[in-house]
Amino acid sequence: MPSASEPTTAPTAATAPAVTLARRPVGRIVPAVAVLVLAAAVLSFPSLAPNPYILSAGVVVLNYAVLSTSWNFVGGFTGYISLGHGALAGLGAYGTALLVTRAGLPSFVALAVAALLVAALAVPIGFAALRVRGASFVIVSIALVLILLLVFQSWASLTGGSRGLVVPRPFPGLLRPEHHRVFYFLFAGLLGLALLAWWLIDRSRFGLGLKAIREDEDKAEALGTPTFAYKLVVFVVSAGFTALAGGLYALWFGDLDPVFQFSILTGSYMVLMALLGGVRHLFGPVVGALVVGFALEYFKVEFGNTPLHLVATGLLLALVVLFMPDGVLPAIGGLLNRLSRPTQSSIREVTAAQLRDERAAASAAEGTRDRGDAAAATAGGRPQSTRERA
């Protein structure tokens, strides 16, 4: 009596019906269209931007998008909320700058080497930080930022301290608008790379294990997932991408100051953007970066040089969190599903219909099965399962 609802099942390995694997048609087409629209919008922006200032704002937003997507490797998959990722970006920035100025490496070689070094450094950092969960992890991640801020401010002979560190431009001949354009596309490329990596992990067994950690870490461990190794690996990947974004920013901006590089605010922005867009979604952080980045720039223009733009942005965030607690993208997805209901029924509805059929079939067969079980019980034999393990 392995299954009460299906008295007659083939004695072969059960095969999942296609409906389980196929996503809702809406859930397949809409993202594809959205990706194309997003990619087209991102790539055409430099030609549409009316002046270099707007273009540079675009670079800043893309930088946010890469940072936030990089953060989401840890935050989205495992649910560990790191406020310290700003420090990893800062390390990438200073690493790149110092490798250019002190070691004389070519700019982009320095960027790659710095990212690898930060990824390597993320192993001991993760080893210490990922042992604690929840609020403790958040505190430890903040501590990382504060410690590095002190180090980079005090070690002036290496880092230039509060006087800052000038990073040589990788393309000295380029005029300012052209410089922004080139870096815009470099950031777009890096964003594409980060999204691809996130997507690959999201659909993989490794990703499912990470999500299991987010849901219930002890349970995941008890099911055989080496949780610590999983967390550490994804933390290192996240640190590598974050450092790439930081390093690219250093090459673009050309000037580093510890106060801005090792700021709690950077990490907080990454978290806010990801939460705003939706941490469970590939494009959540990108959407969040667009919303926050646009809001910051827009309110800056509206309110001039006052802190009012921060207040306005804060209000916007409060509204979104209040009405879309899972983020913007899941809210839009839910809306689309509701709108498309007349033509497409959701899996749940199909399931409910199947359930009714099965119930009807089961109640029809109830009598015969009960008699069969009773006979088996009185005969003293255990009913052998007809369903083999696959």
Next chain:
Amino acid sequence: MTEVRSLATANLTKAFGGVVALDGATVTFRHGQVNALIGPNGSGKTTFFNCVTGMIRPDSGQTTYRGQDITRRAPHAIVRAGIGRTFQLCRVFPRMSALDNVLAAVRPAGLVGQLRGARARVEVDRAWGWLTRLGIEHLADVEARTMSWGQQKLLELAGVLMSDPETVLLDEPAGGVNPALLDRIGTLVRELNAEGRTFVIVEHNMDLVMSVSDHIVVFDRGRPIAEGPPSLIRTDERVLGAYLGV
């Protein structure tokens, strides 16, 4: 039936502050049988499970599985050795579909295996097989948090079985479960045992314990006080004393 050692402990001790939960517990469960672990509330049964599955470190003592020392191993390594478990307060991944809950028990090997799609056909069919066997395949796409308690218990078991454990530890499988489902769980345990899986069951429901077990170990105050087949345990003076406080 020939007796082969399955899960065994020697002098397992664990104290939480001043409370001694396990007091030098020396227990041997039998391979290929349905073993039950019973005892009054607070007698250390769940602590025992947590110690042998690596969820908490014992203060002293040793755990072996089929002769291998597994005392200091991490929980996931103990799963790899062939021991799966369910939790007293049934634990599933709440915001995952039932199918993903079961698929999460797949243990991939190597980098390529890790990065392969989580919904590979072979694994999905195997997961579907377990969902079907437990009678919850119609809920495959439903998020676990929206399922009923009984369905969640079946789902948890499906996940544990997906990891293909040779020995299954069940912590109160009958807790909060209706009589019809209880029958089904009992039948399932016997079937899976007939297919070669060893069981260790912590349970308060004596009807279930007496009907499914081959071998019963009785705990009181963190150590075994009696063991034997159901017929003996039912009439054992020490067991009655522990339960009734005589």
